[in-house]
Amino acid sequence: MSHGPLQGVKVISCSTAQAGTVPYMLMADLGADVIKIEAPKGGDPSRRMTVLPGKGSTFFETNNRGVKSVTLNLKDPEGRAILHKLVAEADIFGQNFRPGAAEKNGFGWEELRKINPKLVYVSISGYGTKGPNGHLPGTDSMAQALGGIAEAYSQPGHPMRTGIASVADESTAMLAFGGALAALHHARTTGVGQKIELSLLGSLVRLLGWTFTTTMWRDKNPVTGQARVTGTAERPGISASFNDKDGKPLVFQLTGPEDWKDAMTACGFLERLEAKGADLKLGRGGIREIEFYVQTQQLILGGRQPQLRMRRTIDALKALNAAGHVDDETAAFMEQAYADLRALEHRVQMIADEQTHRLPENDGERKRVAALFGYDNLRAFDGTVGKLLKGVNVRYGELFKGEEPLSSRFGSLIFTGVDDDPETLRTLARMGFSTPERISQTIRGWHHGRIAATRTERGRELFTRLAPRLLEAAQATGSADVAFNRFADFFERLTTGVQIQSLFLAQPKLFELVVEVMAFAPQLAATLARRPAALDALLDLTFFAPFEAPEIAVSIIIEDGGEGSAYAVPVADRVLRAFFELTGRRKRGMVLREGMDPMRIDQSILADTAAFPEPGHSGWVAPVAQD
Numbered sequence: 001m002s003h004g005p006l007q008g009v010k011v012i013s014c015s016t017a018q019a020g021t022v023p024y025m026l027m028a029d030l031g032a033d034v035i036k037i038e039a040p041k042g043g044d045p046s047r048r049m050t051v052l053p054g055k056g057s058t059f060f061e062t063n064n065r066g067v068k069s070v071t072l073n074l075k076d077p078e079g080r081a082i083l084h085k086l087v088a089e090a091d092i093f094g095q096n097f098r099p100g101a102a103e104k105n106g107f108g109w110e111e112l113r114k115i116n117p118k119l120v121y122v123s124i125s126g127y128g129t130k131g132p133n134g135h136l137p138g139t140d141s142m143a144q145a146l147g148g149i150a151e152a153y154s155q156p157g158h159p160m161r162t163g164i165a166s167v168a169d170e171s172t173a174m175l176a177f178g179g180a181l182a183a184l185h186h187a188r189t190t191g192v193g194q195k196i197e198l199s200l201l202g203s204l205v206r207l208l209g210w211t212f213t214t215t216m217w218r219d220k221n222p223v224t225g226q227a228r229v230t231g232t233a234e235r236p237g238i239s240a241s242f243n244d245k246d247g248k249p250l251v252f253q254l255t256g257p258e259d260w261k262d263a264m265t266a267c268g269f270l271e272r273l274e275a276k277g278a279d280l281k282l283g284r285g286g287i288r289e290i291e292f293y294v295q296t297q298q299l300i301l302g303g304r305q306p307q308l309r310m311r312r313t314i315d316a317l318k319a320l321n322a323a324g325h326v327d328d329e330t331a332a333f334m335e336q337a338y339a340d341l342r343a344l345e346h347r348v349q350m351i352a353d354e355q356t357h358r359l360p361e362n363d364g365e366r367k368r369v370a371a372l373f374g375y376d377n378l379r380a381f382d383g384t385v386g387k388l389l390k391g392v393n394v395r396y397g398e399l400f401k402g403e404e405p406l407s408s409r410f411g412s413l414i415f416t417g418v419d420d421d422p423e424t425l426r427t428l429a430r431m432g433f434s435t436p437e438r439i440s441q442t443i444r445g446w447h448h449g450r451i452a453a454t455r456t457e458r459g460r461e462l463f464t465r466l467a468p469r470l471l472e473a474a475q476a477t478g479s480a481d482v483a484f485n486r487f488a489d490f491f492e493r494l495t496t497g498v499q500i501q502s503l504f505l506a507q508p509k510l511f512e513l514v515v516e517v518m519a520f521a522p523q524l525a526a527t528l529a530r531r532p533a534a535l536d537a538l539l540d541l542t543f544f545a546p547f548e549a550p551e552i553a554v555s556i557i558i559e560d561g562g563e564g565s566a567y568a569v570p571v572a573d574r575v576l577r578a579f580f581e582l583t584g585r586r587k588r589g590m591v592l593r594e595g596m597d598p599m600r601i602d603q604s605i606l607a608d609t610a611a612f613p614e615p616g617h618s619g620w621v622a623p624v625a626q627d
Contacts, residue, residue, distance in 0.1 A: 004031025009184070011092045012083070013037065013067070014074070014107065016044045018140070018166055019124050019200060020096030021063045022173035023180060027092070028066030035086065036069045043071065080106045088115050091187070092180050096124035099134050109195045119193040120183040122176055128199040138200045143168035147204030148212070154224045172203040231255070274389060275382035276366070280345045281357035282422050285389030287345065289396040290317075290338045292414060292421075296399065297325055299447060299460055314338060330395050337392050344385070347372040359385065410475070413468050415443045431471060432480040442488060443467055453497025462501035466511075469504075473512045477519035486518035489529035 009032040013024045021036070021044075028034040038044050049059040073079040084107075087093055093112060095102050102108045102123070109121045123129075126138015127146075141162050144150045149167055150160040176198050183194040205212060214230075215222055223229040227240035239253040254263055264270040274284075281287045294316045302308045305323060310316035314335055321331035345357055347369050352360075360366045363378060370381035411427035420440045428436035446463055449455045454463045474483035494500060504511035518525045 004029070007031035009033065009092065010090045011035070011094070012086050012090045014083075014093075014095040014097070014102075015124070016096065017046055018059070018063050018169035019172040019176070020094065021046075021067070022170065023122065023176040024092075024094060025063055025065050025067055026173075026177050027180075032092075034067045036064065036067045037072050037074070037083065038069050040071050040073050043069065074105050074107065083107060084112075084115050087112050087119065090116065090119065091184055092120045092122065094122040094124070094176070094180070098137050099125050099129045113193055113195075117193060118187045118191055120180055120187055121193065121195045122180050123195065123197050124172060124176060125197075125199050127201045129197065140166045140168040140200065143200035143204055147201050148208055149204055152208070152211070152222070152224060156225055167207060168200040168204050171207045172198050172200050175203050175206065236260075270386065272379065272382040272386055275359060275385040277361040278359045278385060278389060279357055280341050280348065280359065283389070285391070285393035285396070286357075287338065287341045288419075288421065289392050290334050290341075293334065293396050293399055294320065296464075299449070300457060300464075301325060304457060333391060334395060337388055340388060341392075344369070344373060409472075413471065415440060415447050415467060420444075428471070431475040432478075433471075433474075433484070434481050439471075439484060446491075451492045451494075451497075453491055453494040453501065456498065459497040459501065462498065462505060465505055466501050469508065469511060470515065473515035474519070476512070477516055479519045483515050483519035486522070486525040486529070487515055490518070490525070490532060493529060494532050 006027055009027065011024050011027055011032050011034040013021065013034060014037045015021050015024070024032075024034045024036070036044070042048070044060065044064075046063070047057050047060045049057050051057045072082055074083060087107075093107075095107065103111070109123070112119055112121060125134065126136060126143065127133040141150075144153075144162050144167065145160060147168065150162050153161040153163050155161065176196065179196040179198065183196055187193045211222055211230075227238050229236075229238050231237035237253075237255045239251075241249065241251045244250040252263055254260055261270060264273055279286055291313050294313050297320055298308050298310075298316055301320075301323075308316060308319050308323065308325075310319050317326065317331055317334060317338075320326040321328065326334075344359070348356060348359060350372070351365070351368050359369060366381070367378050370376070370378055373381065375381035375384070410430045412421070412423045413427055414421040414424050420437055424440060425436040428439050433439050445451070446454045447460060447467075449460055454460045470484070470487065471480075474480045474487070477483045491497075504514070518528075
């Protein structure tokens with residue numbers, strides 16, 4: 001091409017084969033002027049490779065597109081002189097002779113850089129110049145074998161397999177192309193050329209990439225065959241290519257458990273897979289979700305509609321349907337699903353002869369359950385169970401559609417049932433709570449209206465939305481247990497909860513601030529627990545603003561033994577902060593410092609210390625007394 005980003009760049013190539021020619025072909029594609037030096041009497045040997053009848057060489061034509069050719073005998077002084085003249089005006093020079101051959105024939109790096117100090121010199125070899133095989137010629141297939149690619153392509157029973165694509169040649173060519181352009185930028189910036197050395201073997205190390213790193217770290221070869229197996233048992237990954245049941249090519253790549261669900265759903269396997277080992281009571285779409293589905297609506301609606309206060313799940317479901325809160329189709333499905341799941345649970349327990357709620361993972365044992373349930377085909381049984389669990393889970397999720405999510409980035413958070421939800425307990429543990437069962441029981445009690453703040457229907461609705469935010473805010477403090485416990489002391493002493501919860505939901509930053517105070521200001525937290533109305537002080541934007549220590553406080557501290565204002569001012573500042581933390585009040589006359597964000601808390605100041613002398617000072621300021 002006559003134009004392009006490399007227009008004006010001059011390239012001289014004394015290269016053959018593929019790795020030595022493709023970099024310069026790519027440069028020609030981008031507008032560079034590339035001249036290829038070929039030997040007399042036949043030129044580049046690749047002109048005679050893969051010649052099809054009536055056509056030229058596919059190999060040569062593919063790898064030398066856009067390149068001009070000149071024949072020179074570089075063993076002859078006259079030929080070398082012509083080469084040197086071309087190099088003197090070139091930007092890039094490339095060769096892929098066996099190490100030492102270029103130096104022997106007068107066009108090595110040291111000689112050409114004397115002719116052109118700005119020259120970028122690209123040298124490609126089989127195995128590098130310094131290793132035990134540096135003196136040997138290299139080919140693509142040899143590099144594939146030594147570099148691990150032939151083993152990576154292997155199949156069971158065939159330890160090595162050379163790929164059809166020339167991956168060693170092409171990888172080296174790409175790296176040479178990028179390296180040469182980087183060196184060209186350096187030469188034009190500094191006026192100094194560079195030598196770029198590459199090898200076929202070294203390029204395959206880069207091509208294997210993270211697979212090579214994983215192999216070294218594990219000290220174990222990767223699994224080879226029709227599929228590429230990666231990851232760990234906890235986070236498996238696979239890439240595979242094969243024909244599907246209709247004989248059509250199917251290729252998929254999964255990198256973690258998040259992708260498996262989508263892939264198995266698309267392939268139609270998910271429902272059958274979920275039946276294996278499914279927890280019929282506590283798992284997704286299980287008995288407990290039907291119970292939660294009913295209980296949640298009872299908690300929200302039962303305060304004003306006594307007819308919904310049924311003890312049995314099915315009776316309550318029918319009452320919700322009769323009152324128009326659950327449509328006929330959903331009510332019928334959930335009632336039948338509840339009966340089916342209970343029946344399945346009983347059959348599993350009959351076979352296992354123990355109190356278990358899980359379907360067996362073993363196909364043979366699951367066939368026995370299927371037979372008791374009226375199925376002689378395990379695949380059909382698994383599909384039915386999978387659809388049943390999915391149907392329950394979908395309808396359960398629709399109950400909260402458009403509402404505050406009952407989960408966090410750590411996992412599920414469900415507190416509406418009578419018993420602890422196992423997945424919720426695991427989520428609480430991941431969030432850093434040391435006693436998940438106690439946290440769950442506390443929040444579940446709040447959900448059931450056992451405190452004034454959630455005694456009304458509206459209070460419970462608001463708390464359903466606030467609960468995940470509370471747990472996330474407590475986790476964010478780094479002291480989840482402390483923050484939650486102190487907030488609980490405050491929350492359980494409220495005489496009403498609608499206004500304060502509405503405020504917290506409308507002002508999430510304020511809510512996070514309050515929870516943060518609970519974690520890092522124990523005295524203020526205790527004050528709020530005793531006197532919840534003191535929260536009004538925190539709503540004053542100036543509450544946490546920095547202030548100047550009044551002169552009287554400074555003078556008192558100096559008189560008590562402090563050594564000057566440099567010591568007294570910060571100590572007075574700390575004394576006053578502790579005082580106002582305890583009292584929850586601001587003192588008139590305090591001056592805000594410019595540029596400070598009053599909504600930010602200095603956690604070191606809110607720590608449970610009043611004021612102590614700096615090291616080396618004899619003065620002492622007594623901590624403020626606690627109530």
